[in-house]
Amino acid sequence: MTGIDNLWLRKIAENPGHSQWYIDRFREMAARGDDLGGEARMIDAMLPRGARILDAGCGTGRVGGLLAAAGHDVTGVDLDPELIAEARRNFPSPDWFVGDLSQLDLPDRFQAIVCAGNVMTFAAPRSRVDILRRFHTHLAPGGRAVIGFGAGRDYDFTDxxxxxKTAELVPELLLSTWDLRPFTPTADFLVAVLAPAGS
Structure with missing residues (x-):
């Protein structure tokens, strides 16, 4: 154990090649023709053209890059500089930043925040409410945060x-997949569409 609470940073500390492994994995998936655009298609369908979108925990930029190609104004933030460098190489149009989501402080407000790829399960448990509060703060009026992650990752869906709720975000819609299948008590994945309470 390294004493690092963030699971992604712990993986890097234990294996300095982890980020490159992740980059290579998605390059291989793209080369095979795997469908890597499901999250982006859902977010795109929710918004008008030219919407301002935050890709929170953007990794290599696969979601935000596709949304930018669809005509949206995309900003991406990730903790890992290697992944941000890969995003900048592959998708030069969006703005990509290295940053901690629990300390997110951007001048823009967003019509949508997308947080895919199990990002919330990698976050340190003590930082999760702070991240959700930062999402709340960065939503424009009428904006929504869409967060997806799998079961069995030490973050129960009810938690x-x-x-x-503690961050004053309430569910508008709960799904079990990015292709809009309803959430059920036995689902092994959650896609939560959240809006500020009272909006």
Whole structure:
């Protein structure tokens, strides 16, 4: 154990090649023709053209890059400088920044925040409510945060929804996939569409 609470940073500390492994994995998936655009298609369908979108925990930029190609104004933030460098290489149009989502402080407000790829399960448990509060702060009026992650990653779905409530975000829609299948008690994945309470 390294004493690092963030699971992604712990993986890097234990294996300095982890980020490059992740980059290579998605390059291989793209080369095979795997469908890597499901999250982006859902977000795109929710918004008008030219919407301002935050890709939170953007990794190599695969979601934000596709949304930018669809005509949206995209900003991406990730903790890992290697992944941000890969995003800048592959998708030069969006603005990509290295940053901690629990300390997010951007001048823009966003019509949508997308947080895909199990990002919330990599975050340090003590930082999760702070991240959700930062999402709340960065939403434009009428904006929504869309967060997806899998079960079995030490973050129970009910705990997540409790954390969201603490951050004054309420579910508008709960799904079990990015292709809009309904959420059920036995689902092994959650896609939560959240809005500020009272909006």
């Amino acid at each position: 997540f929804l409790t954390d969201a």
